[in-house]
Amino acid sequence: HGRAFNDPFVQKEKEKLSYDLVPMKNGGVGVKVMYMDEExxxxxxxxxAMLLTKLKETAESNLKKPVTDCVISVPSFFTDAERRSLLDAAQIVGLNCLRLMNDMTAVALNYGIYKQDLPAPEEKPRIVVFVDMGHSAFQVSACAFNKSKLKVLGTAFDPFLGGRNFDGKLVDYFCAEIKSKYKLDPKAKVRALLRLYQECEKLKKLMSSNSTDIPLNIECFMNDTDVSGKMNRSQFEELCADLLQRIEMPLLSLMEQTQLKVEDVTAVEIVGGATRIPAVKERIAKFFGKDVSTTLNADEAIARGCALQCAILSPAFKVREFSVTDATPFPISLLWNTEAEDTEGVHEVFSRNHAAPFSKVLTFYRKGPFELEAFYSDPNGVPYPESKIGRYIIQNVAAQKDGEKSKVKVKVRVNTHGIFSVSTASMVEPVKSEESEDVNVETEVESQDQRPIENSSDTNEKKGDQPPEAKKPKIKVKNVDLPIEANLVWELGKELLNMYIETEGKMIMQDKLEKERNDAKNAVEEYVYEFRDKLSGPYEKFVCEKDLQGFSALLTETEGWLYEEGEDEAKQVYVDKLEDLKKLGTPIETRYQEAEERPKLLEELGHRLQYYATIAGEFRNKDEKYIHIDEMEMMKVEKCVSEVVEWMNNAVSAQAKKSLDQDPAVHSSEIKAKLQELNNVCEPVVTQPKPKVDSPKEENPLNERSDFKPEDMGEDEKNSEMPQQNGECHPSDQNTISMDLD
Structure with a gap:
């Protein structure tokens, strides 16, 4: 990523690849492939972008929803050019990369967010070192943890030391052994060499868990020759002694950068597949004088860290607050021309391991447009042949009205992706008092210090070595935004990027069409195999001998066509082929399904007829359950039952005359329709509820008059015995039956 074709690193990698690398028109790296039968x-x-498209499709398939946002991990030693190249790849796919996250920072986030016992913010932080040796690189970082907070103190790396280097040592050893023992040269054939790499990787993994001799056997390796060999762990470690010695260098570099002592380190966490090699683990443990920890998933730690970061940045997920402060891996400086002839100004704006993301404001005094050049201060420490990052031209700068230099504020930033940029520039202009009401102004103290640059952290300017403060006149000023023209060391350009986006879109559509074509082809193949099996099985009785022979011949013919001239046809050809097969196959399939369903449906129809006939009989016998049903309605039921019985007898009689290999006289759909018709007519009649009969009300002569009062009673009535109330709504009764109610 972000490298020229003639880059020494690319040329070295080119030798190990099974595919061809070629130069692009813009000097970049291209891969030659066959696509749609064309080069x-x-x-x-x-x-x-193609790989990201596949990952996007996999995620969408599992989530059952579209995916647009992502976090992508990169090695911490990636330069600006490499990072921008990867962001372009994400843009080609249409993915919104929320953050390019350094591998080791992702690991640290994965480690820290689940820790409940981290020290409080005001306490001394816990120092943890993370060591990652993956397939192609070795990275280490030191991180300080407090509650809900992580800060990367420093990083170190060996970009050319990884698991594949150990595989390479084994491959070289066995290549020499095979050459002397079998007179074969595995490096002469790419396919053979790839097989040897795969077997050597398996051997390396087996030696990590076994110290005994492990055999290496490859059948039909080259020229139908089987090859074999063996190796044990001690031999392997001796073979890789020079690689093992390189492990300490990044560890030493990290401790020097961060000014940490071994005793300051609380834990050493290892991740990456190559850290499973016992000798690698031992070297790391020996350096720190403590056992290494393997609490993280060695293969997934980085991906999980990215997933957590994505969840933190997404409004769709609720994640506990966790602050992540990264570090810039390489020091970055700015270069500019001064007003004096043949002189240049240089300033290191971001030191190594400076906190990121971070912004600084630089102040220049100029009468016209000027140029800034960003570069890596220590070219030897950057694993990239070009130390320049880019040139930035600050445009539209003009002298003040009185001819004095204008004050220009330039904001430089290392963003969340770890990419340096000159983000904004503005010219400070004095404002007349009558204009101040109409513009956004700020009050500024006039400084006599005419140095070419003032460095400030965030927006608070450092005034440097200035004379003691004196009272200075305050003037009102406004900031005028200035355009910036950026010429970066590596960028695709809008036209090329848009072309790649368009090409990717076309290929995605082509993939969909190709999938549909393959699905259509597979449908024909599946139909041939499935039907042929069933013709000699359950479908055998449902096709006559003549049709069976013709259809079997067509199936065999179609199978042969699929693997010969029909192997690469258009989707519609396969669709038409399947339709031709179904014209013969569908009637057979229908007869089989009808024979399976018909008896069950006839039996169900018979049960319903018997049920309604029984009710009609009970009605005629004056059964109390149905005596409330109207005579005319019951006659409708009897008529419907009679008609359906007659239809059913005729259908059964007609079907009995048909053989299994003939189309049925009556179809399941017709039986279902009759059953529905029967239920629609009879069910509402036989399920009529009995009418409710109101019970007679008990007469109470005392309550006949609504205006009755006790004083209206005569003397005799008053003396007569009145029923006594028991406090409830019924009179007390000695004969009341006691009931237990649940």
Whole structure:
């Protein structure tokens, strides 16, 4: 990513690859492939975009929803050019990369967010060192943890030391052994060499868990020759002694950068597949004088850290607050021309391991447009042949009205992706008092210090070595935004990027069409195999001998066509082929299904007829359950039952005359329709509820008059015995039956 074709690193990698690398028109790296039976050259960005497209499709398939946002991990030693190239790859796919996250920072987040016992913010932080040796690189970082907070103190790396280097040592050893023992040269054939790499990787993994001799056997390796060999762990470690010695260098570099002592380190966490090699683990443990920890998933730690970061940045997920402060891996400086002839100004704006993301404001005094050049201060420490990052031209700068230099504020930033940029520039202009009401102004103290640059952290300017403060006149000023023209060391350009986006879109559509074509082809193949099996099984009785022979011959013919001239046809050809097969197959399939369903449906119809006939009989016998039903309605039921019985007898009689290999006289759909018709007519009649009969009300002569009062009673009535109330709504009764109610 972000490298020229003639880059020494690319040329070295080119020798190990099974595919061809070629130069692109813009000097970048291209990959030559066969696509749609034609030779194509795709850029590295396009190849990565294809991989991201596949990952996007996999995620969408599992989530059952579209995916647009992502976090992508990169090695911490990636330069600006490499990071921008990867962001372009994400843009080609249409993914919104929320953050390019350094591998080791992702690991640290994965480690820290689940820790409940981290020290409070005001307490001394816990120092943890993370060591990652993956397939191609070795990275280490030191991180300080407090509650809900992580700060990367420093990083170190060996970009050319990884698991594949150990595989390479084994491959070289066995290549020499095979050459002397079998007179074969595995490096002469790419396919053979790839097989040897795969077997050596398996051997390496087995030696990590076994110290005994492990055999290596490859059948039909080259020229139908089987090859074999063996190795044990001690031999392997001796073979890789020079690689093992390189482990300490990044560890030493990290401790020097961060000014940490071994005793300051609380834990050493290892991740990456190659850290499973016992000798690698021992070297790391020996350096720190303590056992290494393997609490993280060695293969997934980085991906999980990215997933957590994505969840933190997404409004759709609720994640506990966790602050992440990264570090810039390389020091970055700015270069500019001064007003004096043949002189240049240089300033290191971001030191190594400076906190990121971070912004600084630089102040220049100029009468016209000027240029800034960003570069890596220590070219030898950057694993990239070009130390320059880019040139930035600050445009539209003009002298003040009185001819004096204008004050220009330039904001430089290392963003969340770890990419340096000159983000904004503005010219400070004095404002007349009558204009101040109409513009956004700020009050500024006039400084006599005419140095070419003032460095400030965030927006608070450092005034440097200035004379003691004196009372200075305050003037009102306004900031005028200035355009910036950026010429970066590596960028695709809008036109090329848009072309790649368009090409990727076309290929995605082509993939969908190809999938549909393959699905259509597979449908024909599946139909041939499935039907042929069933013709000699359950479908055998449902096709006559003549049709069976013709259809079997057509199936065999179609199978042969699929693997010969029909192997690569258009989707519609397969669709038509399947339709031709179904014209013969569907009637057979229908007869089988009808024979399976018909008896069950006739039996169900018979049960319903018997049920309604029984009710009609009970009605005629004056059964109390149905005596409330109207005579005319019951006659409708009897008529419907009679008609359906007659239809059913005729259908059964007609079907009995048909053989199984003939189309049925009556179909399941007709029986279902009759059953529905029967239920629609009879069910509402037989399920009529009995009418409710109101019970007679008990007469109470005392309550006949609504205006009755006790004083209206005569003397005799008053003396007569009145029923006594028991406090409830019924009179007390000695004969009341006691009931237990649940």
């Amino acid at each position: 194509h050259i795709f850029s590295v960005e396009q190849i990565s």
